[in-house]
Amino acid sequence: TSSHTRVGILNNPSSKIKEDNTAIARGILAAFLTQSSSNLKSFLSKLSKEETAKSLAAGTKIVKFLIPGMDGDTFEKKYNTLGLDLIKTHQMFCQEVLKLLPGQIAVISNGR
Numbered sequence: 014t015s016s017h018t019r020v021g022i023l024n025n026p027s028s029k030i031k032e033d034n035t036a037i038a039r040g041i042l043a044a045f046l047t048q049s050s051s052n053l054k055s056f057l058s059k060l061s062k063e064e065t066a067k068s069l070a071a072g073t074k075i076v077k078f079l080i081p082g083m084d085g086d087t088f089e090k091k092y093n094t095l096g097l098d099l100i101k102t103h104q105m106f107c108q109e110v111l112k113l114l115p116g117q118i119a120v121i122s123n124g125r
Contacts, residue, residue, distance in 0.1 A: 021045075024100045025107035027116025031097070036069045038100055040078075043092040052083045 022045065024038045037060055044056050059065060059078055069075060075092060079085050107113045111121070 023107055024103040025113055025115065025117060025119075026100065026104055030100050030104065035097060035100055036075055037066060039092055039095050040075045042099060043088055043095055044083075047087045047091050048083055052080060055080045056083060 022041055024035075024042075026035070026038070028034060040060055041057065044053050044060075048056065056079070059080060065078060068077075076085060076089055079088065104115075107117075107119075108115065111119065113119055
C-alpha cells in the first residue's frame with residue numbers, strides 16, 4: 014500500500030529442484046528482473062492463483078499468463094535462460110543462514 018515498500022522473494026522448496034517443478038518460481042524471478050512494478054504486481058497476482066499452478070503443472074506455457082503491458086519478449090528470454098542454480102542458492106540461504114526447514118515459510122522484515 015506504500016510506494017516506500019519493497020518486496021523480495023526467496024525460494025525455499027521442499028522437493029528436489031527440477032525445471033518442471035519450478036515454473037512459478039522461475040516466472041516470479043524473471044518478472045522481478047524484467048518488468049515494471051505495476052506489471053509485476055498484476056502478474057504475481059495471476060501466478061499466485063491455484064488454477065494457474067494447476068495449468069502450469071499440466072504443461073501450459075507460462076507466456077500464456079502474461080498480462081497486457083508486460084515486455085513479453087524480455088520476460089520470455091530471461092525465463093528461458095534462468096538456470097536452476099539461482100533457486101538452489103535461495104534454498105541454501107534459507108536453510109543455512111535463516112535456519113528454515115525445507116519448504117518452511119517465513120516473513121523477514123528490515124525497516125527503519
